[in-house]
Every structure is written in C-alpha cells, then in structure tokens.
Amino acid sequence: LDEYLTDAGGPRGISQLEILKHIMDRLNDNADGAVTKRPCEVFAMIGGTGTGGLIAVFLAVLKMTADEALETFADVINKVFKDTSPNPTMQTEKLKKVVNEILAKHHVPLDTKLVPANGAPPTCRLYIPIVDKKNTGTPIILTNYGDPRGPPVKLTIAEAMLATCASPPMFSPVEVIKDFGTVEFISADLGFCNPVRETIEGAHSAFGDETTVICVLSVGCGNLGANVAPGNSQANALITFLKRIALDGERKAQEVSSQMEKLSLYHRFSVAYGIEISQDESWKDLEDISAHTLNYLIDEEVARTVNHCITTLKDGIGSTTLEQLSMFVSVFFVDGSSNESIKRELTEHVRALGGAHSQKSFEECMKFLSLPTQGGERLLVIDNVDNPNLNISAFLPKWKRGAVIITSRNSTHGQLSPMSH
Numbered sequence: 001l002d003e004y005l006t007d008a009g010g011p012r013g014i015s016q017l018e019i020l021k022h023i024m025d026r027l028n029d030n031a032d033g034a035v036t037k038r039p040c041e042v043f044a045m046i047g048g049t050g051t052g053g054l055i056a057v058f059l060a061v062l063k064m065t066a067d068e069a070l071e072t073f074a075d076v077i078n079k080v081f082k083d084t085s086p087n088p089t090m091q092t093e094k095l096k097k098v099v100n101e102i103l104a105k106h107h108v109p110l111d112t113k114l115v116p117a118n119g120a121p122p123t124c125r126l127y128i129p130i131v132d133k134k135n136t137g138t139p140i141i142l143t144n145y146g147d148p149r150g151p152p153v154k155l156t157i158a159e160a161m162l163a164t165c166a167s168p169p170m171f172s173p174v175e176v177i178k179d180f181g182t183v184e185f186i187s188a189d190l191g192f193c194n195p196v197r198e199t200i201e202g203a204h205s206a207f208g209d210e211t212t213v214i215c216v217l218s219v220g221c222g223n224l225g226a227n228v229a230p231g232n233s234q235a236n237a238l239i240t241f242l243k244r245i246a247l248d249g250e251r252k253a254q255e256v257s258s259q260m261e262k263l264s265l266y267h268r269f270s271v272a273y274g275i276e277i278s279q280d281e282s283w284k285d286l287e288d289i290s291a292h293t294l295n296y297l298i299d300e301e302v303a304r305t306v307n308h309c310i311t312t313l314k315d316g317i318g319s320t321t322l323e324q325l326s327m328f329v330s331v332f333f334v335d336g337s338s339n340e341s342i343k344r345e346l347t348e349h350v351r352a353l354g355g356a357h358s359q360k361s362f363e364e365c366m367k368f369l370s371l372p373t374q375g376g377e378r379l380l381v382i383d384n385v386d387n388p389n390l391n392i393s394a395f396l397p398k399w400k401r402g403a404v405i406i407t408s409r410n411s412t413h414g415q416l417s418p419m420s421h
Contacts, residue, residue: 001207002215002313004043004059005199008050008167008189009221011077012275014070014286016055016219018293019269021066023217026310038065040124042313043217045206047127047199050189052221053142053164060126061114061144061157062106072102074286084170092162092172099161114144114153114160121145127202129192130163133173133184139192140185141202155185163187194220213265215312220270222292267309271296330378334395336385336406342395369397378402386410 006016020039028036039046039059048056054076058069080094103110114126122144129139142153142160155163155176163174163185173184192198196218203211274292296302332349335341343362350365351358360368369378378399385392385408396404 001044001203001211001213002042003199003203003213003217004039004046005194005196005216005218006046006048006052006055007195007218007220007270008048008052008187008193010051011081011286012221012289013051013055013073014077014289015222015271015275015293016052017066017070017073018290019219019297021070022297023306023309024066026306027313036065038063039069043124045125045127045199045203047129047195047202049129049164049192049195050167050187051165052195053128053130053187054161056126056128057157057161057164060122060124062102062108063124076102077286088169088172091170092166095162095165095171096158099158102161103158108157110156110158112157114142114155114157115146116144121206125203125206127195127199128160128164129188129195129198130166130185131188131191133186136186136188136191139188139198141198143202143206145206159185194218215309216266217309217313218266218268220268222271222275223273264308265312267305267312269302269305330373331381332379333381333383336382336390336392336408338387339390342382346395366395366397369402370399372399372401379405381405381407383407388412 004020006013009016024037024039024042027042040063043059046056046060048054051073055069055073058064058072059066064072076095076098079098080091085091085094100110103112126142126144128142130142131137131139140153142155142163153176155174159174159176162171164187165171166174166185167187167189171187173186176183176185188195196216200216203213271293274295275289297306332346334345334349346369347360347362347365350360350368357365357368369380378397378401380397380402382392382395382404385406388410392406
C-alpha cells in the first residue's frame with residue numbers, strides 16, 4: 001500500500017503538483033516501456049486538506065494524470081484566487097463555476113455522489129478532512145468508499161470539492177441538509193493543515209491492521225517564512241498572525257519526520273525557500289512558484305531523496321504494517337551505540353515537537369517522555385545497544401503506557417525486564 005498526502009496551501013499547491021509530476025515522470029521513465037501510470041494506479045490512498053483536498057479529488061476520483069492535475073489546478077487558481085473579492089459569496093460562485101466546468105469536462109453529472117450507492121470499493125481511496133462550522137475541533141472525513149466506522153457523509157463530488165476549499169473568510173460554507181437541520185461544512189485547513197496522521201489512521205480503518213505499507217509520500221507547500229508577531233493591537237494583523245500559525249504544516253512534518261526518519265517508507269518534500277507568502281500578500285505568481293520548485297528538485301540531497309522514494313515505490317523496501325504505524329501516538333528511533341548518541345537523539349526528538357519543547361535539556365526531555373499521553377502509547381526504539389558497559393536503564397522513560405524495543409547483540413541486556421519479552 002502506498003499513500004500520497006498533500007497539505008493545504010492555496011496557490012502554492014502548484015508546487016505540490018510539480019513535485020508529484022517529477023516523481024511520476026521518473027517512475028514512468030523506469031517502467032521499461034509499460035503503459036504510463038496515473039497516481040491513482042500507484043497510490044492506494046490519496047488524501048489532503050484545503051486545496052490539497054481538491055488535488056486529491058482530481059487524482060483519486062477524476063483519475064487525472066499529474067500533468068492534467070497540474071494544468072487543471074493552475075486554471076482553478078487563475079480563475080478563483082488571482083483576483084479575489086472580499087465578498088465570500090462572490091468567491092464561492094467563482095469556485096462553483098470552475099468546479100462545474102471541471103466535472104463537465106470529465107463527464108461527471110453534478111448530482112454524482114462521492115460515495116457510490118453500490119459497487120466494490122474503489123482501488124484508490126480518497127481521504128479529505130473537513131469540519132462542521134459549529135464544531136471545528138473534530139474533523140469530518142470525506143471518502144469515496146463506505147467507512148466501516150460509520151455512515152458516509154452524503155455529499156456530491158461537487159460539494160466535496162467546494163467544502164475542502166471553503167476556508168473562511170474567503171469562501172462561504174457548503175450547506176447540506178442533514179436529518180432535520182442544515183450543516184455548514186468548511187475547510188479543515190486551519191486545524192489539520194498537514195493530515196499525515198489522520199490519513200494513516202484512515203488507511204488503517206480502510207485496509208485493516210495487517211496491510212503492508214510500502215510508501216508514505218507527504219508533500220508540503222513550502223515554508224511560510226518568518227511569522228513576525230504583530231507590533232500593534234489591530235485585529236487584522238493578529239488574525240493574520242494566528243492564521244499563519246495554523247497553516248504551518250512544516251511543524252507537523254518535522255514532528256513526524258523525527259519519529260519516522262528511520263523508516264525508509266516515509267518521504268517528505270516541501271520547498272524550503274522562495275514561495276513564502278508575506279503578511280500582506282495573498283497571491284504568488286504561478287511561474288515563480290514553479291521555478292522555485294524546479295530549483296528545489298535539482299538540489300543534490302533532494303534528488304537523493306527522490307531516488308530513494310522511487311526505489312521504495314518500485315521495490316517495496318522497508319515496508320511495515322498499518323497496525324504498527326497507527327497503534328502508537330509517537331515513535332522515536334534512537335542510536336544506542338553510546339551514552340552520547342542516546343542523549344543527543346532523545347533530546348532532538350523531543351525538541352522537534354516544537355513550541356515549549358524546543359529548548360528542553362536532556363533531563364527535561366526524559367521527564368516529558370515519562371508523562372502520560374492522550375490517545376495511545378509512545379514507542380521508543382533504541383537500536384544497536386552492543387556496549388556491555390552502557391547503563392541502558394538510565395535512558396528508559398518511567399511511563400505506565402508505552403513500549404521500549406532494544407536491539408542488541410549483547411544478551412545481558414535481555415535481563416533488564418525478562419517478564420516483558
């Protein structure tokens with residue numbers, strides 16, 4: 001099973017599609033003359049939030065190639081986001097018109113439901129978090145298949161495309177009649193900008209515990225740039241500041257990368273510099289975004305990561321199961337060859353969580369890891385603990401809900417907790 005995940009990002013979604021196109025072109029170049037594959041034929045699940053959710057519909061439901069999705073998305077951005085109106089109703093009407101044009105081009109009737117009434121589940125599953133305007137803390141998941149956890153949200157494909165883009169105050173909510181009232185759906189971009197964890201959980205539910213995960217490909221929209229706190233009390237400046245914090249998918253990416261970096265199945269791509277959006281800027285030239293993205297892709301380290309990603313997609317090296325990925329709220333891999341490496345990497349993992357953790361000392365990090373967690377257990381993997389003089393007990397968190405895996409060629413370490421293995 002391979003997954004493709006896209007962050008929210010507005011016009012900067014062009015960068016995501018340039019990266020996907022680059023990977024698909026490379027993948028198809030290595031296909032030895034076989035028929036060109038579409039993303040929906042490579043990835044078993046495609047997910048995203050905000051405009052990333054719109055891209056996911058293009059790929060998973062409308063079955064576009066990466067080139068087609070790039071061309072279509074550029075058209076959406078030029079027609080809807082380039083010259084924006086302060087009136088959300090007018091913006092929504094522009095978006096509706098473009099959505100209707102896209103569906104007509106692909107011969108999809110406007111009343112077509114996202115989840116078909118009957119039939120086998122699609123080979124490529126869609127996963128888009130949106131939220132109820134009156135309860136934004138809990139995501140509502142749009143899928144193109146019946147979710148065993150509950151009845152599907154009965155939206156049409158057109159409504160799903162509108163809902164994932166309906167980020168206030170630019171767009172109006174999507175109103176849907178449900179039971180005896182009206183539900184207003186809006187984009188989940190402000191709370192779930194980077195949906196990597198949610199999508200892994202969705203795959204766990206859709207495909208089952210023992211399904212083997214080969215590749216998780218997460219693509220961001222670039223760094224937002226420095227987010228300077230407002231120096232005055234103007235409401236607009238404060239709103240912009242807080243919105244940029246909420247739209248920062250890179251913080252979640254750093255957290256996940258820190259926890260999954262030793263798993264060769266996880267790959268993250270996001271342009272580091274050049275496509276930032278400043279405090280007073282809502283538009284970025286698409287050619288400029290493409291140029292910075294192509295420049296990012298020729299970087300030597302990025303090129304190596306792309307090569308590794310393609311090898312993983314082709315050969316399935318380094319796979320694991322969905323149960324292993326989803327049963328822990330966090331996973332930390334640590335080099336256990338010395339006291340120094342364990343201290344350094346444990347500290348780096350906790351600091352990568354950001355916020356109040358970014359300056360913690362090693363001792364403070366150990367105290368944090370010993371605290372109870374919400375929603376599951378932590379897993380700590382200490383690898384290559386071969387030194388017989390290393391006191392590994394000093395590095396074990398004092399948690400009640402958590403697991404530690406120690407790999408070693410030294411059998412004496414097996415006596416640390418003989419009843420636990």
